[in-house]
Amino acid sequence: MAGKASASAHGGKTVYGATVGMLMLDTVFPRIPGDFGNAATWPFPVLYRVVRGASPNRVVRHRAEGLLDAFIEAGQSLVADGADGLSTTCGFLSLFQGEIARAVKVPVASSSLMQVPLAQQLLPNNQQVGVITISRKSLTVDHLAAAGAPADTPVVGTEGGREFTRVILDDETEMDVDACRQDLLDAGAALVREHPQVGAVVLECTNMGPYAADLRQALGLPIFSIITFVSWFQSGLLPRRFNGVTDDPR
Numbered sequence: 580m581a582g583k584a585s586a587s588a589h590g591g592k593t594v595y596g597a598t599v600g601m602l603m604l605d606t607v608f609p610r611i612p613g614d615f616g617n618a619a620t621w622p623f624p625v626l627y628r629v630v631r632g633a634s635p636n637r638v639v640r641h642r643a644e645g646l647l648d649a650f651i652e653a654g655q656s657l658v659a660d661g662a663d664g665l666s667t668t669c670g671f672l673s674l675f676q677g678e679i680a681r682a683v684k685v686p687v688a689s690s691s692l693m694q695v696p697l698a699q700q701l702l703p704n705n706q707q708v709g710v711i712t713i714s715r716k717s718l719t720v721d722h723l724a725a726a727g728a729p730a731d732t733p734v735v736g737t738e739g740g741r742e743f744t745r746v747i748l749d750d751e752t753e754m755d756v757d758a759c760r761q762d763l764l765d766a767g768a769a770l771v772r773e774h775p776q777v778g779a780v781v782l783e784c785t786n787m788g789p790y791a792a793d794l795r796q797a798l799g800l801p802i803f804s805i806i807t808f809v810s811w812f813q814s815g816l817l818p819r820r821f822n823g824v825t826d827d828p829r
Contacts, residue, residue: 592659592660592661593659593660593661594626594660594661594662595661596624596817597623597624597625597626597661597662598623598662598663598664598813598816598817599623599625599626599662599663599664599665599666599809599812599813599816600625600626600627600628600654600657600658600660600662600664600665600666601615601616601625601626601627601628601657601665601666601667601668602628602630602650602653602654602657602665602666602667602668602672603616603627603628603629603630603668604629604630604633604634604635604638604668604669605629605630605631605632605633605634606634606635606750607750607752608635608746608747608750608751608752608754608786609746609752609753609754610786611754611756611789612789613788613789613790613791613806614785614786614788614789615666615668615785615786615788615805615806615809616668616785616786620788620806621809622810623813623817626657626660626661626662628653628654628656628657629653630646630649630650630653631649632646632649633646633649633650634750635669635747635748635749635750636748636749636750638669638671638672639669639671639713639714639717639748640714640717640748642671642674643671643672643674643675647675647678647679650667650672650675650679651678651679651682651683654679654682654683654687655682655683657683658683658684658685662685663685663686663816663817664685664686664687664688664812664813664816665679665683665685665686665687665688665689666687666688666689666805666808666809666812667689667690667785668785669690669784669785670690670691670692670712670722670726670783670784670785670805671690671717671718671722671783672689672690673689673690673692673693673722673723673725673726674721674722674725675689676689676690676693676725676726677725686812686815686816688808688809688812689726690722690725690726690783691781691782691783691784691785691803691804691805691808692710692722692723692726692728692781692783693726693727693728693808694781694803694807694808695708695710695723695726695727695728695729695732695781696726696727696728696729698779698781698801698803699729699779701779701801702778702779703778705776706776706777706778706779707731707732707733707774707776707777707778708728708732708733708777708778708779708780708781709732709733709734709735709770709771709774709777709779709780709781710728710732710733710734710735710780710781710782710783711734711735711736711737711763711766711767711770711780711781711782711783711784711787711794712734712735712736712737712783712784713736713737713738713743713744713747713748713783713784713786713787714736714738714744714748715734715735715736715738716736716738718734718736718783733770733773733774733776733777735766735769735770735773736766737762737763737765737766737784739765740758740761740762740765740766741755741758741761741762742754742755742758742759742761742762743758743759743762743763743786744762746759747784747786756789759789759790760789760790760793763787763790763793763794764790764793764794764797767780767794767797767798768797768798771798771800777800778800778801779800779801779802779803780794780798780800780801780802780803781803781804782794782802782803782804782805785804785805787804787805788804788805788806791804791806
């Protein structure tokens with residue numbers, strides 16, 4: 580077997596190894612492990628950039644009006660620093676998917692809702708993917724369509740609960756984690772009770788990741804969150820290299 584050429588390295592950016600850039604809302608609420616915005620959530624390095632003025636209330640309840648340019652500027656900055664792909668910290672930003680991707684010229688995984696059509700392909704024909712969102716009232720067919728999800732996707736929200744929606748959307752600095760967990764469990768129970776055809780669940784909100792395992796245990800259904808989405812996304816941007824691979828597979 581011929582000898583291998585000597586290795587060489589190539590530059591062109593500032594930060595290496597952190598392939599995913601995270602566009603963050605401007606918040607102060609607690610971000611516990613499992614939350615998109617807690618760096619300890621990820622088993623790989625990430626780059627964060629806060630989009631100033633992008634409050635949860637403005638993005639969720641007011642369709643992020645007037646914020647597109649700020650998200651694009653932050654995304655371009657992350658790419659310039661070294662990000663090979665971008666994600667965002669709110670499922671409602673599916674509305675900006677096309678615009679951000681065109682502007683930054685790298686792959687963009689803007690919303691956990693983009694998993695709905697993929698998860699649907701995993702299910703039997705008589706089942707549907709359901710969605711749990713932080714605000715059922717605010718999640719429109721426009722958000723679903725921008726993510727490639729069907730307009731008739733079953734959706735329930737957590738806004739009728741005791742803690743989760745209020746703390747996140749009102750950007751409060753204290754949070755009862757157990758109460759938030761119960762809000763998610765209640766929403767999950769309502770989803771399968773109202774829509775018994777649901778065979779898998781997508782969590783729209785990037786703050787719902789800490790409760791995915793509890794939902795899986797309670798519902799017995801696959802639970803897809805921003806954690807599953809970005810983990811898949813990152814594995815494509817930086818595929819794992821396996822030890823022992825040679826030029827001759829024999």
